[in-house]
Amino acid sequence: GAGVSQSPSNKVTEKGKDVELRCDPISGHTALYWYRQRLGQGLEFLIYFQGNSAPDKSGLPSDRFSAERTGESVSTLTIQRTQQEDSAVYLCASSPRVTAQNTEAFFGQGTRLTVV
Amino acid sequence: DAKTTQPNSMESNEEEPVHLPCNHSTISGTDYIHWYRQLPSQGPEYVIHGLTSNVNNRMASLAIAEDRKSSTLILHRATLRDAAVYYCILSGFITQGGSEKLVFGKGTKLTVNP
Numbered sequence: 597g598a599g600v601s602q603s604p605s606n607k608v609t610e611k612g613k614d615v616e617l618r619c620d621p622i623s624g625h626t627a628l629y630w631y632r633q634r635l636g637q638g639l640e641f642l643i644y645f646q647g648n649s650a651p652d653k654s655g656l657p658s659d660r661f662s663a664e665r666t667g668e669s670v671s672t673l674t675i676q677r678t679q680q681e682d683s684a685v686y687l688c689a690s691s692p693r694v695t696a697q698n699t700e701a702f703f704g705q706g707t708r709l710t711v712v
Numbered sequence: 713d714a715k716t717t718q719p720n721s722m723e724s725n726e727e728e729p730v731h732l733p734c735n736h737s738t739i740s741g742t743d744y745i746h747w748y749r750q751l752p753s754q755g756p757e758y759v760i761h762g763l764t765s766n767v768n769n770r771m772a773s774l775a776i777a778e779d780r781k782s783s784t785l786i787l788h789r790a791t792l793r794d795a796a797v798y799y800c801i802l803s804g805f806i807t808q809g810g811s812e813k814l815v816f817g818k819g820t821k822l823t824v825n826p
Contacts, residue, residue, distance in 0.1 A: 629814065638799075639756065639816035652813055687755050689814075701748075701814055703755030 600704035602688050608710045609678055617673040617707045621690030629689040629701060630663055630673050639687065645671065678711045685709070716800045721821045724790045732785040732820055734800030739780050744803050746814065747774065747785045749796040756799065756816075759785065795824045 601620040609615050621628050630642040641655035645665045665671040675682055685708050689701040717735040724730040736745065746761040760767055760774045767774040773786040787794055799819040
């Protein structure tokens, strides 16, 4: 595939509903990141997957947020019981992460989540 | 996580060089210095990274201080398309079950005037 693909590009949901956001990384990339970016703000780290290592979940803001990754391919970010403060653009990135010298991350276009 | 400090905003004129500073006084020996930029309404894109020596690529140059406590991203001739938020990030490599994650700060918003 060409680049990191995220779906849906836009999602409007009602407060209290669960949502799933999908990320298809570049084939062969072992590292995968999720970020949240609220309007006019910087990127907020959420979670990081690297190969078969345990994911770094230190950025997840609450237990309503979870993420899974199937091997070194697709990842889903799930937000349960959505709140209005969850409204943001959710960005996914992947990286070859072959060596310490190469951590160039490629970002998708993001999923814009609006909770009404 | 190692921290970086950048000015909130900078302005430049088109076709002039731009020097974007970044301070990282707590950098460790294994931290790489990465720069990304985010154009309006887009995801971030990689610009350049380095460890100790200055680096050049088609987009920019990275000048790293001898003590590595600061660095400067240099755009040699700014264009309107270079208007973006520029992020300076430190990323280390932890061999024992740690993670090498990219943690973004607030960045510098660069305005390029025609």
